[in-house]
Each structure stands twice: as structure tokens, then as C-alpha cells.
Amino acid sequence: MKLKSKNYYIRKSHRYLGVILGIQFLFWTLGGLYFSWNDIDEVHGDHLRSEKKYFPASMNLVSPQVVLDKLNANNTIDSVMSVQLIEIAGVPAYQIRYYSGEADHSAHEAGSHMPGHTSNVKVQLADAGTGDFLPALSKEMAVTVARNQLVDPIKVAQVEYLTEVGSHHEYREKPLPAWAVTFNQPDNCTVYIAAELGTFQAIRHNQWRAFDFFWMLHTMDYEGRDNIGNWLLRIFSVFGLVTVLSGFVLYFVSSPSVRKIKKRVPQVR
Numbered sequence: 001m002k003l004k005s006k007n008y009y010i011r012k013s014h015r016y017l018g019v020i021l022g023i024q025f026l027f028w029t030l031g032g033l034y035f036s037w038n039d040i041d042e043v044h045g046d047h048l049r050s051e052k053k054y055f056p057a058s059m060n061l062v063s064p065q066v067v068l069d070k071l072n073a074n075n076t077i078d079s080v081m082s083v084q085l086i087e088i089a090g091v092p093a094y095q096i097r098y099y100s101g102e103a104d105h106s107a108h109e110a111g112s113h114m115p116g117h118t119s120n121v122k123v124q125l126a127d128a129g130t131g132d133f134l135p136a137l138s139k140e141m142a143v144t145v146a147r148n149q150l151v152d153p154i155k156v157a158q159v160e161y162l163t164e165v166g167s168h169h170e171y172r173e174k175p176l177p178a179w180a181v182t183f184n185q186p187d188n189c190t191v192y193i194a195a196e197l198g199t200f201q202a203i204r205h206n207q208w209r210a211f212d213f214f215w216m217l218h219t220m221d222y223e224g225r226d227n228i229g230n231w232l233l234r235i236f237s238v239f240g241l242v243t244v245l246s247g248f249v250l251y252f253v254s255s256p257s258v259r260k261i262k263k264r265v266p267q268v269r
Contacts, residue, residue, distance in 0.1 A: 017243040024220070024236055031214035043211045045203030048186055050151050055085075055092055059129075066131035067094050071124060075100050081121060085128060088137070088198045089144045092128040095198060097121055123196045136195045142179035146191035149200050154185040161195070167224040170204040170212065 041047065064083045071077055081097040100122050125134035137145065139159055147153045160180040165171050171178065175194040178201065182190040189205035216225040220233040 017239060017246065021236065021239055021243055025240070027214075027217040031218040034211065034214045035218075038207065038211065043208050045189065045205055045208060048151060048189055048203055048205065049149055053087070053090075055087070059092060061085075061092065061128045062131040064094055064096070067096060067124070067126040067133075070126075070131065070133065071096070071098065075122075086199055088125070088134070089141060089148065093134060093198060094126045094128050096124045096126065098124070125196075125198050134198070136177075137179065137193060137198055139179065142193045142195065143181055145193050145198075145200065146179070146181035146183075149191050149203070150183065150186070150189070152186060153183050155183070156181060157184045158182040162192075168216075170209065171202065172224070173226075174201050 068077070068080070068083075078099040081099065082095075084095045086093050086095045099120060125136070126132060127134055139161070143156060143159060158180075159182070162171065162178045162180055163176060165174075165176070170190070171180065171192050174192065175197055177195045179193045179195055180190050181193065182188075187205040187207065189203055191203055192201045193199070194201050212225065216222065219225065219228045219230070220236060221227040221230050222232075223230075
């Protein structure tokens with residue numbers, strides 16, 4: 001039985017690796033083209049947002065201590081995480097994040113309102129002009145806040161209250177609960193407003209959604225889309241390197257010049 005040459009096995013390995021990786025290479029190429037031909041600021045929806053307005057320096061505000069004293073009167077505050085002046089439908093408001101009871105500081109701000117995180121951090125909104133407590137945003141207030149974020153908002157198509165989202169949701173890893181306010185125009189965009197925080201969080205529109213889909217194909221994270229260190233991507237990256245190297249080897253061993261050199265070299269017996 002005649003033994004097959006090593007060139008045969010190199011060709012066969014290169015061929016099968018090419019078939020396995022070809023589709024993913026196509027996805028990577030299409031994604032790279034889409035990423036490079038799109039302005040990332042437009043993907044984020046910056047062109048849809050209205051110009052940010054600031055409060056006049058002459059406005060009258062009560063001290064945040066007034067709000068903290070009211071909180072202390074009704075709750076046991078372990079510690080204060082942050083006090084921030086925000087705008088809710090044109091009205092200045094304090095957003096106070098604090099710990100009540102036995103504080104779990106390990107979760108900290110980033111995970112305090114994220115799905116899957118447990119922490120006893122709380123949020124209280126208050127009118128910065130009077131110190132009166134404000135409730136979490138209602139549906140009507142959320143629509144007003146969402147409209148104020150857009151340059152030219154058209155009729156509201158849908159309003160949804162989110163208490164949980166899946167790993168593929170376009171509002172993943174953002175503060176919950178939240179209001180999702182969808183407009184037919186511009187660009188079928190949805191504005192997400194955190195109900196308890198009282199603040200705008202994100203704009204999602206068709207261009208972003210296409211970007212997100214290609215990003216999933218690019219990262220090969222078919223569970224959560226954003227993990228660029230997943231094992232599937234690592235494995236395919238190694239396979240890709242092997243495929244390229246095998247191509248170089250195949251070119252070298254198949255080169256007529258190399259064959260001529262081999263024929264000229266005397267064989268040592």
C-alpha cells in the first residue's frame with residue numbers, strides 16, 4: 001500500500017479548516033466592514049439627541065442636607081453613596097443613593113441596580129428647590145423625559161415598563177426598573193429611562209441594532225453578546241492561526257522552486 005505524502009495531509013487539513021472557519025471569517029469581515037463604515041457616535045444615537053440644557057446659576061436650591069435629614073427621620077441610613085443634581089423634565093432634582101441597614105459595599109454603584117446583583121443600596125429623588133421627596137418616574141413623566149432627549153420626536157408608538165431583561169436584550173446590563181419609550185421616528189428609536197434613578201440611560205435605534213447583531217457575530221458570544229474572552233472565540237482564533245500557517249506551509253512545500261532545490265540536494269543514505 002502506497003503511503004500518502006505529507007503534502008496530501010497538509011492540503012487536506014487546510015481544506016477542512018478552511019471549510020470550518022470560512023463562514024466565521026465571512027462574519028468577521030462583514031462585521032469589520034460595517035464597523036469601519038459607520039460613525040460610532042451615530043451608532044450611539046448622539047445625532048438623535050437634543051442639545052443638553054444646563055441650569056442657571058441664579059436658581060434657588062435647598063441644601064442636600066435637608067433631604068438627608070428627612071431620610072434619616074424615616075429610614076436608617078448606613079452611609080451615602082452619592083448625591084447628584086439631575087434634571088427631570090426641566091426641574092432640578094437631587095438623586096441620592098444610600099445604604100440602609102447592613103450595607104453591602106462590595107456591590108458598589110456599578111452593580112447596584114443591575115440584573116443578577118443583590119445589594120441594599122436605595123435611591124431617593126427629591127425636588128432640589130423644596131426638598132420634597134419625589135416618587136419613581138411614572139409612565140407619563142418617563143414619556144416627557146424621553147421626548148426631551150430627542151431632537152425631533154414623533155408620536156409615541158409604545159411604552160413598556162421593564163423589570164427584567166434577557167442577555168440579548170438591547171437594554172442589557174443597564175439599571176432596572178426602566179421605561180422603554182419607542183417612537184416611530186426618528187429611525188424607530190427607543191429611549192430608555194431608569195424609573196428609580198430618574199435619568200436617561202440609552203437610545204437604541206435601527207443602526208445600533210444592526211451594529212449589535214454584527215458585534216455578536218464578531219465576538220462569537222451567543223449567550224450575552226459582549227464577552228470578548230469567551231472560549232468559542234479563543235478556539236476559532238487558534239484555528240484561524242493554524243489555517244493561515246498551514247497555508248504558508250502548503251505554499252512552501254508546493255513551490256516549484258522548492259521542488260527543484262530538493263531534487264538537486266543529494267539524498268543521504
